[in-house]
Amino acid sequence: MxxxxxxxxxxxxxxxxxxxxxxxxxxxxxxxxxxxxxxxxxxxxxxxxxxxxxxxxxxxxxxxxxxxxxxxxxxxxxxxxxxxxxxxxxxxxxxxxxxDLGVIHLADLIESEHREAHYLTLLSWLPKIAKLPVSRWMKEYDSAFIVQEMEIFKSWLLEKWLGYALDDEKAGRWQHLTESLTQCMLAQPQVVMHRDFHSRNVMFHQGEGRLIDYQDAVVGPVCYDAVSLLKDCYVKLPEDEFESLKKASYQQLSSHELLEGIAYEQYVDYFNLTGLQRHLKAAGIFARLNLRDGKPGYLPNILPTLDYIVEAAGAYAEYQWLATWLQSEIIPMVQDKLAESL
Missing domain, CATH: 3.30.200.20 (Phosphorylase Kinase; domain 1)
Known part of the structure; x- marks a missing residue:
């Protein structure tokens, strides 16, 4: 702390x-x-x-x-x-x-009748962000960076918060998971990405959205910001609306020639697996914020974030072990740990 x-x-x-x-x-x-x-x-x-x-x-x-x-x-x-x-x-x-942009975030407008219109507007920002000139202040989202983020989950959530150590079998599977997700993210077109493009980083002021918290922008996988927005750790969209907006994100990026001819089915795989990596990192960060920084208010976001991971991993035979492991061992431990803090 x-x-x-x-x-x-x-x-x-x-x-x-x-x-x-x-x-x-x-x-x-x-x-x-x-x-x-x-x-x-x-x-x-x-x-x-x-x-x-x-x-x-x-x-x-x-x-x-x-x-x-x-x-x-x-x-x-x-x-x-x-x-x-x-x-x-x-x-x-x-x-x-x-x-001063006031106090209204996208997260505060989730229940409004104009929610989908807000999201469509924000999706139109994706090509603008992706096409920004690369700055010397933007780090490259390379393999070392991706692996470092994956380790946040293992180190902070599993080992330090839950006191859970991977056995040899799970350590081998974790290594394979890290390598395959890294390959997936590096295989995509690499563009400028905000890196935390979600409901708490969009303010609404004088009738329009304003983007904040962009100082950690990097160069990385093309679908990352769409994942951040639509699979938000703080807000879960209704399934039909999510699917519609996911297609809209593909159309925005494709129409601006940012996907290099990638078919929608391939985009969905990239989207799912990029989300898998992002949510593992995010769950670890929520635990780290509590342990290192004395900010327990983020702990309730761990379970919804783990649900995203289970959902994505369960859709692929290669990662079914991850979904099963989280459901059978890790999520019950997280639930008990959260209950202790009440």
Whole structure:
């Protein structure tokens, strides 16, 4: 779990106040409120003044750099994506001042009658993201990166959270799974991807969607962002709607010549297996957020994420062992662990 001494907190608060005074020195009344819920080392604050509200991103320099965010904000904006405006930043202190997009996410509109229209609009963003120019701030989503993500599930969810060690047979199967999913993801056309294109990273402000949390954009498999959006760890779409939107994602990517002639059946396989890898990683991250970062609020998302894995793995004879293992051993252990935390 990440920890900070009182001195660390006081020093960070001093730097934050210093940056705010530089931007709003002539304003008497400023209200600063912490915004919770971000699954990263970044912290956010809402700054309210008499005339307007703003968002402050706080990234301690020892934890990371704001340069990726600022640069990629420009890349995404120039590529036709609607993103929050960067109003000021200090890369040495680690602060970015942004326009305030309010509090409404796509996740808050799931029950609205316009839900499908919202999703279709977001799917039209896929080619725009994929065709963004590759930036030096974008890592390559290569085999080492994919394997590292797979290990998050084994290390954080199985070993550290559940206390479960793979026996020799399962370790061999896990190795084969890692290799085959890596091959599947690398076999696809490689494009720019947001990497976390889901319901909590799309804000709705002044009647239109705005994309956030794009600082971890990478170059990787073409269907990854469609998987992130339609097989969301926080929202499960009705089956008929999901199938319709999955076809729409294929049509969007194909019509913009991003699939290199891939037939829909092959796209569905890529989609399913990319989702399998993504959801293994995500389930591991939810456990890591609890253990390392002291954020237990993400634990309830583990079971829905494991359900996605069971569903995808069960559709392929090669991965049926994974579905069976999760259902018979791992999911009951997760249920017991969650019950202990209530």
């Amino acid at each position: 990440a920890s900070f001494t009182p001195l660390d907190r006081l020093e960070r608060e001093h730097h934050r106040q210093q940056f705010i005074e530089t931007q709003f020195g002539g304003i008497d009344e400023i209200d600063i409120t912490a915004i919770t819920g971000d699954a990263s080392f970044r912290h956010y604050f809402r700054i309210q003044t008499a005339k307007a509200d703003f968002i402050l991103m706080d990234v301690p320099p020892e934890k990371g750099s704001v340069c990726e965010f600022v640069h990629l904000n420009e890349v995404f904006a120039e590529g036709g994506l609607t993103v929050p405006k960067v109003l000021a930043f200090d890369d040495k202190l680690g602060f970015v001042l942004l326009e």
